[in-house]
Amino acid sequence: MSIKHAILGLLHYKDMYGYQIKNHIEENFAFMWTVNYGQIYTSLKNLTDEGLIRLEEVVPSDSGGAPHKKLYSLTKKGKDEFKKWMKTSPEKKVIFRDHFMMHFIFFGFVEAADAVKFIDEQIQIYEQDLASKKEDLHRWKERGLYVSLARELGVSYRELYLNWLYKTRHTITASTSKEPTSKKRRKPLKNK
Amino acid sequence: MSIKHAILGLLHYKDMYGYQIKNHIEENFAFMWTVNYGQIYTSLKNLTDEGLIRLEEVVPSDSGGAPHKKLYSLTKKGKDEFKKWMKTSPEKKVIFRDHFMMHFIFFGFVEAADAVKFIDEQIQIYEQDLASKKEDLHRWKERGLYVSLARELGVSYRELYLNWLYKTRHTITASTSKEPTSKKRRKPLKNK
């Protein structure tokens, strides 16, 4: 549903091909939207059939054996549809499925050591993720007000989550007071 | 997939019926998981067929015309399956689809007044939501460490989101300096 409008929106910046659109969404919107190739290519097909986008040109791929890139552009109808969508109130629905959290609420049923192990895994993921996201923060300044504001929310959320993981880990190790906290204790991030 | 394990987990506390499970998840896990009746009743059916749960008893409904409540309980197999699931690392995948944010990143294509209007709508939703969530915070203390820790993350996230909305609204009205900010300006929440 909404993925179609995301494509229409992105094509306002420049003509794009499927692979590029997928990567763009993955890299930039991952904290608020996730997609896979199946969705992208079928959406591209449907949008073309509906006359909202058009295959503009086919350019050879950069590297060897890959198929040609198929650059799509917006049609008048596509621009109008996007404008109409932008005028309507955003859907209120939020879909959020964090498998770690689903596990987490049942941690009371396993030993604290297992819980801590899973939390440490999660900490590692979020630390790496945050580091890479912060590295290219400057890139987002160039892409306009709204994109960089959205980016900030994404980074803030990860910081919040990570701090919560630290705090939670500490609470668990303290309350069970088995595993030494000293070795793994970390300073919480500042809430800039 | 994971919804099945959520049901198995909940049935560790007490026997439950479909309607109750749906409401429980809606009220308690809404910030990390959403479900609908279709899913619940089909999951209940599948879990029964797989021998992981069992229809324990059918009790008359509290009020009039509603069908009888069908209380389900865990079988040995169900308990084992849940234990096995709890021992495995949580899936890394996070699915996140915030329709408002999808709209937001394209706000550069509409007039600032429209953007502000949509932001105000979103602010209203989150203010109400937060207020109701905070009201029954005390209830969560009773439900054990992990459930209340999860709850805290949920509330913190909403606070973060809301503060970000305030800040964003301010940034937009300031940069366009058309609409007066005075009337609608709000104090940011303290980051307790």
Add this chain to the structure above:
DNA sequence: TCTACCATGTAATCTGTTACATGATTGC
């Protein structure tokens, strides 16, 4: 040598969602 990256596409499958049907009671 093996993996990752580039790039498209589709079929099969699995989930998720909506809409409907039933029907008494409570509160506005």
Add this chain to the structure above:
DNA sequence: GCAATCATGTAACAGATTACATGGTAGA
């Protein structure tokens, strides 16, 4: 009088995910 709550269930549909096929180059 109307909407909401209680409670179950399913059929139809929409959406998401996986797995596969193709194939060359660059870097670990």
